[in-house]
Amino acid sequence: MPVISAERMQGRIDAIVEAASAVFAAKGYEAASIAEIARRAEVSDGLIYRYFSNKRDLLxxxxxxxxxxxxxxxxxxxxxxxxxxxxxxxxxxxxxxxxxxxxxxxxxxxxxxxxxxxxxxxxxxxxxxxxxxxxxxxxxxxxxxxxxxxxxxxxxxxxxxxxxxxxxxxxxxxxxxxxxxxxxxxxxxxxxxxxxxxxxxxxxxxxxxx
Incomplete structure (x- = not known):
């Protein structure tokens, strides 16, 4: 697996957090899904779990x-x-x-x-x-x-x-x-x-x- 730079990694994290903020705001915590957050951030579900333990951690x-x-x-x-x-x-x-x-x-x-x-x-x-x-x-x-x-x-x-x-x-x-x-x-x-x-x-x- 290629090594990514710290800047790119932080960029991914920021994009996920921004997407999660929008989805939580629109749907609430319970109705929000990792899959929808991933789609909005334009990343895979698995990538989110590389940086966050679960949906609660992301919240x-x-x-x-x-x-x-x-x-x-x-x-x-x-x-x-x-x-x-x-x-x-x-x-x-x-x-x-x-x-x-x-x-x-x-x-x-x-x-x-x-x-x-x-x-x-x-x-x-x-x-x-x-x-x-x-x-x-x-x-x-x-x-x-x-x-x-x-x-x-x-x-x-x-x-x-x-x-x-x-x-x-x-x-x-x-x-x-x-x-x-x-x-x-x-x-x-x-x-x-x-x-x-x-x-x-x-x-x-x-x-x-x-």
């Missing part, structure tokens, strides 16, 4: 790629030079936007993976914790900057925000109704900041002239 690789992408985007969003409220709004909007842009992958994660026995200790759980830590880090930075109350619990606020958003988005993820990302992001941000944000002193130089 995890799809969601790992998804999480790596959304974590990087969220970290970039929050790294912008802005005040706490503006950065929180950007984070909430980005998180809600994930449900719209990748509705089926979000549904697969919530219904197929997070509740499964093999989720604990998995790479996806590690990535999920990294994703959540972006929000706790933002809250801790807000406390340090004097923009958020010192007695605010970063972990509790994180759970409130992500829990509320998941509850709001779940009907949409299941194909029921619409999700207004901007309006919801504004409402959630206003609600949270109304409870934890400290009033900020205005710069005298910015005061309106009389």
């Amino acid at each position: 995890y690789r799809v969601l790992e790629a998804f999480y790596e992408r959304v974590v990087a985007a969220l970290e970039k969003e929050v790294a912008k030079d802005a005040g706490f409220e503006e950065r929180l709004h950007a984070l909430v909007r980005r998180h809600l936007g994930n449900f719209v842009a990748d509705r089926e992958l979000c549904r697969l994660f919530l219904s197929e993976v997070r509740v499964a026995s093999d989720y604990k200790g998995s790479t996806i759980q590690t990535l999920n914790r990294r994703y959540a830590s972006v929000l706790t880090g933002l809250i801790e930075a807000g406390i340090a900057a004097g923009e958020v109350k010192t007695d605010a619990s970063a972990r509790l606020i994180r759970d409130v925000i992500f829990g509320a958003i998941e509850h709001i988005a779940w009907p949409y993820v299941n194909g029921d109704g619409k999700l207004d990302v901007e309006a919801t992001a504004q409402s959630v941000t206003a609600l949270i900041c109304g409870g934890i944000c400290l009033p900020q002193q205005k710069n005298p130089e910015e005061a309106p002239r009389t």
Whole structure:
């Protein structure tokens, strides 16, 4: 058997993961088949099994790629030079936007993976914790900057925000109704900041002239 280059091997893997993502999104995990994924990736069934143990392994690789992408985007969003409220709004909007842009992958994660026995200790759980830590880090930075109350619990606020958003988005993820990302992001941000944000002193130089 001829030896293939590392680049070509990675290209095959990427093509399989991309095809699997499309098939899982279109048909769901149970209805998706390795044969259909292979046809979409233009490879043989056997080649898929050279790189992935089974369909479950492939699902995890799809969601790992998804999480790596959304974590990087969220970290970039929050790294912008802005005040706490503006950065929180950007984070909430980005998180809600994930449900719209990748509705089926979000549904697969919530219904197929997070509740499964093999989720604990998995790479996806590690990535999920990294994703959540972006929000706790933002809250801790807000406390340090004097923009958020010192007695605010970063972990509790994180759970409130992500829990509320998941509850709001779940009907949409299941194909029921619409999700207004901007309006919801504004409402959630206003609600949270109304409870934890400290009033900020205005710069005298910015005061309106009389």
